Every structure is written in structure tokens, then in C-alpha cells.
Amino acid sequence: MSDLKEAEHQNTSESSDQGEFLEENAPGESENPMLIASDSYENLNYEILDGTSTAQRQTPNTESNETSTGEESNNEEQTETANDVAKKKQEIVPVEEDHDDVNSEHWRSQSKHIFILSEAGKPIYSRHGSEDKLVTIMGVMQALVSFVGDAKDSLRCMIAGDHKFVFLVRDHLLLVGVSSGMDSTHQILLQLTYVYNQVISVLTQSTLCKIFKQRRNYDLRRMLSGAEKFFDNLINLMDSEPGLLLGAVRCLPLDGSVREIIAQSIVQHAKIKDLVFGLIITNNQLIALVRIKKYYLHPMDLHLIMNLVNASESFKTAESWTPLCLPKFDSSGFLQAHISYLDDSCNTCLLLLTVDRESFFTLSDCKSKIKERLLKYNALRAISDSLQKTAYGIQQCGINDLRHFLYKSKSTAQYTSPELEAPYVTQKEKDRLFGLYKYLHHRIHTSGRPLKILFHVGPYETLLGWVTQGFELYAVFGPLVTKTSAIHAVNKLLRWIKREEDRLFILNSVTF
């Protein structure tokens, strides 16, 4: 496993093969995007102020022999302290009462934990187990963070055995991610940022700050009751949906003409004062988005919207009218959302986001008219057809030995990828594939040593990652593919995506 052959091309030498595709002409590129283009980790700039990670040499498949390999450049002292405490913690644990979740084998064996606690150490959320029974361990986390904080430093990460512990402190909240999987510390930090944004989406940042300013030891679970499923769903989504890792959204494949009809239906019937965004989504995929000219939607906010719709059955019973905060759009206030399904089978969901709290009935009328027009032009049928047949298989691309890929168009913040096929059909294999993508993504985006191209030969597959101004491409081949043939294949793939770009991407941003 540890015996890996790697070739890394840095910006210096690009062979003529690779130059073949003009970068200005990246598939799925648009001069008129509707989403805010986001680089991977862009969202983390806030948290990571200085150049943190030194180039990390270890490969994912090596047995972890590192106890204090500086994943972050934080001084070793810190990590050692952390490890000491972790050890002590393990010694203490058995003494504690039996019904603590920490002692359950099931709880310990989970590959990823996410915790939210207040600055004062009060448990707010735990992905696994009941946070009530995790008071002690959350106390330890809080102690670790404040211990390091006392030294005017901040605890970002510690590594103990094959577990990574990542800490994020934001607005009186302490978020902790613990993973024994393939996630890099940056990737865990990104996930914690998503979870934090989910809190904001429910409460707004102003409310959150106000609550804790008034009462430092407030039990935030009161305010978040009923929202736990949003966290659960979001964290599960991050384990399976590459869009959150890439900072990009997947679109439902549709003919350009159908998409145009759908967008125009929204424009025609929902051109209402103070309506900021009108969008139609299905099953974590975007169908259409119409916006006010001045405003763009951030993919992170769109993921939270999708999560809201996915995680709640409530919208299926009737039209809903609910406050919703989009942290990237404006973390201090609520937009008002009119949410309804357009079809009886509750697959296609329309969201109209406004700043006008009095416009429910106006928007309800808009919804009826939009639905009518979509029915008239058979657009709802086209949507359900596209949903029913799988998006596309890898063999449609007609490239030998290419097993799977993720392609992100940077300018539009959208990505496309084929259905998962054999051998990636069992959950274990799916997870392993996603782990490979995480590894590839991590290596390419390592802040100390970002790469343009990475060719990686693993025991079961060969990986090729390629990042340019216009796109990010992560491709998975069979194990015996040579570098030259992989590069040829990728160029062929880019041409295929270019041909299909109208169907796979939303290239035109429609405004009211």
C-alpha cells in the first residue's frame, strides 16, 4: 500500500498534449455567471490567516506513523500538549460512569464526529450519541482550546494516532471535527465552517451574538431545537456530495431550450419588487436560478438551501413561509422564503426569496402561474424524465479506462460528474472513491505547495488531477493507465464536456 509512484508536474512543464485545450475556452465557462465563483478553501481565508500548512509529505495509504507530523505549522509544543491531554483523557475515561457515550464501542468506532459547544463548554450538538452524555468530553475540548488560548495562541488541530482533531472558534461557538478518514485538516475545517453557517442560517449571526452577550452560559439547544436534523443531514451530505468539497453546485441535465423556458417562467411571473432570488431545485441539483441583477448567490448558501429542503418533510404538506438566513449573502438578517413543490410527487421544489415579509399571497400567486406555464410547456415532464433516467454513465463519454471524474467549471461554480458505476457501487467502495477525491483535492490545494497537475498511481486506480484558471478536473482511471494515455483521455474528456456543456451547466444567468 505504501509503495506509491507519483509524478507531479508543477507549473513549469506542460506538454503539448495539455496545451491543446485553450484555457479561455474551458467547458462550462460563462462570462455571465449567476453564482459567485469560489475557490476551494476560499471560505477559510478568515480562519487561516498565515501560511499554515507546510507541504505534507505523507501519502494517504501509508500506515499513520505520525503522531505529531505538523499538518499545521503550529508549534510542536502545542501538539504535544494536546497529545498529552488526549492520553490523559484516555486514562480517565474508564473511571467515568458507564452510561457515557464515550465508552460505547459503537460511538468510538464512528469515522467522523462533529461537535458544537458554547464558549462556556455547554454541549449544543453532537453528530453521534447524545450530547447530554458527552458533557465530560466536551469539557475536555473546551479546556484544550482555552488552555492554548490563554497563551495567546489558538488551537487549530491535533493528531493522535489516525485521528485528526480540528477546532474552529467562531462567535462564542466552538466547533470540533474528529475524523479517522481521508479528510485533510483543511477539509474538516471547511466542513466545520459549513456547520457553523448552518447555525447562522437558522438563527442569524446577530441573534447568536446577542444571545451569548446577554447570557454567556445560555443553553443554545433551546433555540436550535428541531434544527438537529439540518446538521445531521448536512454532515451526511458532506460525506457523499462532492459539491460541498468543490464549492460548486450540480445542475440537473436538461436541454438548453427547456432550461430557458423554466427560467423565463420565473422571470415572467415572479418579477416582483423585493424578490431577490427565485430558484427551482431537485434532489440536490439546481434546475434554474433567477436573481436580481445586483445580487449573486454563493454556492455555500445554495447548499444550505438544498439542505433545508432535503432535510424537511414539512414543505411537502403545504406551501410554507419561513425566515431563512443566507450567511454569505447577509449573515445579519433573514430573507423570507416561500417554499412549495411544483409536482405531486414532491421532487421539484420552488423557492422564492424576498425581503418583503408581507408578500406571501403575491408569491403564492406567482407560484401558481409558474406551475401553470411549466405544465403548459411540458417542462415539469422534462424535469421528471431527467430525474428518472440516470444523468449519464461514464461510457457515454467514450473514453477507455476512465472510471469516473469530477469536473468543476470555476467561473460558474458548477460541477458535473457521471453516475457511480461498478466497482463503486457498494457503500464501502463509494466511500473509498470519495476518499481518493479528497486526497487528490487536498494534494492539489495544499496551501504551501499548490499543484497544477498531479498524477498518482495507486494500488487499485490511477488518479489525475488538473487545475487551471478555468476549471478543476479530478479523474479516476484503471490502475494500469500510463501518464500519456491519461492526459490524452482527459483532453478527450474535456472536448466531450464542451460538447455537452449546454445540457450539463447553466451558462446564462437570468435576471429579473
Added chain:
Amino acid sequence: MSIGEQNMKSLEAKVVVLGSQGVGKTSVVIRYVGGMFSKAVSPTIGASFFTYKLNLDSYRVKLQVWDTAGQERFRSMAPMYYRKANAAMLLYDITCTDSFYDVKDWVKELKKNVDTPIVMCLLGNKSDLDSGRKVPIEDAEEYAKSIGALFYEVSALKNTGIEDAFLHVAKELIKLYETNPEAGFHVPEQNTSSDIFGSNEPMKLQETNEPVQKQKECGC
């Protein structure tokens, strides 16, 4: 449609359903509007909107029912939903004393914030769970009387009392309308100030919106 309906008067009324988390607001509404009961009702987000039409005496009554979320975080949003309501269904769970006390808070809040006449109806849900009863029927009756509210014990599961309660409310609405047609029924133009929202100011769109700047910075 019979010919007689031509002469009927129309009345549109806004009904808000309030109460703590888990007392069965959505179940009661769905039972009434949809005639169904589902064991797995998902917690309401914000508020769901239903309409129900019925003919009563010489009126075609259209009830606009706002089924609100009971969770704490939506508490501050409630004024948006009960504003201009003509009737309030106040739900508690007969097996949960706290939910009954919460109703009293709702009543205080309504009295403070709603200045138009409003029909109130106290509903003790889950009457099928009589063995686990914590709120005596007499207490609830007495309280309803003291605030001038109608009172029913209902069960969404067994479908008892719900139809009667809504019908009674509709009758009261008609009575209210006949004695006081100006009592805020069916106002097509809604342009009142939003000052009663208190601390939760509606968001204002700003000229300088961050995303636009970022878009420029990106330049790709």
C-alpha cells in the same frame, strides 16, 4: 353549485394556529383540511399555509389557516403570522401541563399585540390519551371562559371534536363580521407598518452588497 349560492356572501378569514412544539398543530390542521392522520408528521418550518372552504348559513367562508412552527426559534417570528388574524386556535396537549401554561403566554401576547377583535378557541389535543391526562378538563374550561374563548377537547388521531371546533369558530367569525364588518376581514391591500416585529427587523437590501464586489475581484 346551486343557484342559491349566487346570493351567498363571501367571507375570507385568517386563522392562526398557535401552541408549543409537539402538541399536534399540524396534525389537527391536516386532519381538518385533508381528512388524514399521519403518525410521522415532520416539525413545521416557519409556517405552512392551508385554505379551507365551507358554506355556512348564507356565507361562503374561506379560512386561510396558518399552521405555525412551535419551536422556540420561531417564537420571535410569530407576530408575522398572527398579525391581522381573525381567529386563533390555541393548542395544548392534555398530557402535558407545560403546553397548557404556554397557551396562557400566547393569549397574553395576542392581547398585547392584536388590536382588532379576534375569535379565540382553546383546543386540548390528544384527548384519546385520557389515561395520561395532566390537564383537567375543568381547568381548561374555566380558563377558556375567563378569556372569552371557545373550548374543545379534540383528537387528531381519532378525529373527534376538530370539525366541531372549526365550525364553531366559523360561526363566531360570521357573527363577528355581521356585528363589525370592519373588523379586519379580507383586506386586499396590506400596507401597514412593520413596527410590531420588534427586534426582528426585516432585512433591507443594501446598495453595497458584498457578493458583487467579490464577483469583480474574481474577474474570471
